Amino acid sequence: MTRPLVPENIRSLTPYPPGKPLKELERELGIASAIKLASNENAYGPSPRALEAMAAALAESHRYPESTVFYLRQRLARELGVAPGQLIFGNGSNEIIELLIRTFTGPALRSEPARGVLTAATTFVVYQLVSQAHGSPFKAVPMRPDLSLDLDAIAAAVDEETALIFLCNPNNPTGSTFDKASLERFLARVGPDPIVAIDEAYYEFLAPEARLDAIALIAHRPRTIVLRTFSKAYGLAGVRVGYGVSDPELVSYLDRVRQPFNVSLIGQAGAEAALDDADFLERVVANTRTGLASIAARLEALGCQPYPTEANFVLFDCHKDAAPLYEGLLRHGVIVRPMRGYGLPTFLRVNVGTPEENARFLSTFEAVLKGDA
Numbered sequence: 257m258t259r260p261l262v263p264e265n266i267r268s269l270t271p272y273p274p275g276k277p278l279k280e281l282e283r284e285l286g287i288a289s290a291i292k293l294a295s296n297e298n299a300y301g302p303s304p305r306a307l308e309a310m311a312a313a314l315a316e317s318h319r320y321p322e323s324t325v326f327y328l329r330q331r332l333a334r335e336l337g338v339a340p341g342q343l344i345f346g347n348g349s350n351e352i353i354e355l356l357i358r359t360f361t362g363p364a365l366r367s368e369p370a371r372g373v374l375t376a377a378t379t380f381v382v383y384q385l386v387s388q389a390h391g392s393p394f395k396a397v398p399m400r401p402d403l404s405l406d407l408d409a410i411a412a413a414v415d416e417e418t419a420l421i422f423l424c425n426p427n428n429p430t431g432s433t434f435d436k437a438s439l440e441r442f443l444a445r446v447g448p449d450p451i452v453a454i455d456e457a458y459y460e461f462l463a464p465e466a467r468l469d470a471i472a473l474i475a476h477r478p479r480t481i482v483l484r485t486f487s488k489a490y491g492l493a494g495v496r497v498g499y500g501v502s503d504p505e506l507v508s509y510l511d512r513v514r515q516p517f518n519v520s521l522i523g524q525a526g527a528e529a530a531l532d533d534a535d536f537l538e539r540v541v542a543n544t545r546t547g548l549a550s551i552a553a554r555l556e557a558l559g560c561q562p563y564p565t566e567a568n569f570v571l572f573d574c575h576k577d578a579a580p581l582y583e584g585l586l587r588h589g590v591i592v593r594p595m596r597g598y599g600l601p602t603f604l605r606v607n608v609g610t611p612e613e614n615a616r617f618l619s620t621f622e623a624v625l626k627g628d629a
């Protein structure tokens with residue numbers, strides 16, 4: 257009898273669903289023009305300045321990257337008005353999520369209780385995947401009926417086991433947000449102990465008046481970390497740069513656990529240059545807002561229910577099984593995100609593309625919905 261190859265928490269893991277690769281779909285369909293609106297990527301590409309910096313960095317690819325992320329750290333600290341020691345960088349903010357779970361949570365040891373993760377039920381699936389992989393207790397609190405985070409219920413669910421709470425704002429996949437008063441009430445209720453990670457992957461898309469300034473909370477509540485990324489509005493998903501802002505002591509523990517060269521040389525160069533292209537960012541955000549409005553209006557006219565969103569994607573209820581609609585879109589080379597895995601079988605999520613991509617999605621969806629495609 258051989259022993260099981262892996263423990264039960266690994267055996268029962270479902271891998272992250274990456275969305276169908278564009279090239280693969282094109283090959284299957286024998287077409288050359290499939291579009292992907294499934295991963296909330298930036299349809300406008302990286303900023304030309306970032307591209308130029310990355311091209312220059314390519315020639316240095318025989319070198320290890322700067323392990324302390326020196327230049328990007330200085331530049332970003334200046335941008336955010338924080339001390340350089342308050343920043344932790346990752347291979348995407350996904351790596352920081354993983355570092356938080358590995359550093360601050362874990363299975364029960366002989367002398368201590370297990371320390372776990374608490375979050376919302378319909379939120380970024382990576383929190384759950386990494387918790388399970390690490391053997392950490394994981395608890396998810398049901399959403400409000402409008403599919404926004406129920407902060408009161410999450411606060412009420414905090415117990416001895418809770419080491420780390422993830423609040424995603426705007427929330428992926430629902431697009432919902434919470435306001436500063438709700439967050440402050442939440443923090444007062446949970447007290448100073450559990451680490452609260454506020455995942456702001458879509459922060460740049462928020463209208464200025466909808467921004468929480470969560471970073472300002474760190475001074476009063478050091479066990480708070482704000483997660484951001486260069487993958488979405490900055491258009492650098494492929495080179496994997498994310499960051500966290502927190503108290504220097506909390507950062508110092510993450511820094512001990514991370515791998516020494518975790519952020520690539522190309523990514524560091526691209527992110528630093530991207531920060532210098534405010535015009536590009538502004539254009540992306542403006543185009544995203546226009547695109548969202550036109551997508552939501554048309555979906556509504558088609559009898560679907562788009563949920564309010566402050567991000568670069570929209571979740572919508574088709575009021576019938578969405579699987580055939582997803583498949584129909586795929587057959588016409590349009591990739592969106594099915595929501596069955598989130599327990600929302602009548603929903604789809606689509607991100608904003610270029611105006612041409614948005615129009616193509618909408619006309620294809622209409623044809624598929626009416627059953628003549």
Ligand SMILES: *Cc1c(COP(=O)(O)O)cnc(C)c1O
Pocket residue numbers: 296347348349350351380424428455457484485486487488493496497498
């Ligand atoms: C896209 C996304 C991230 C960022 O992922 P990266 O690893 O930085 O590419 C983090 N959190 C949420 C909720 C996201 O949707």
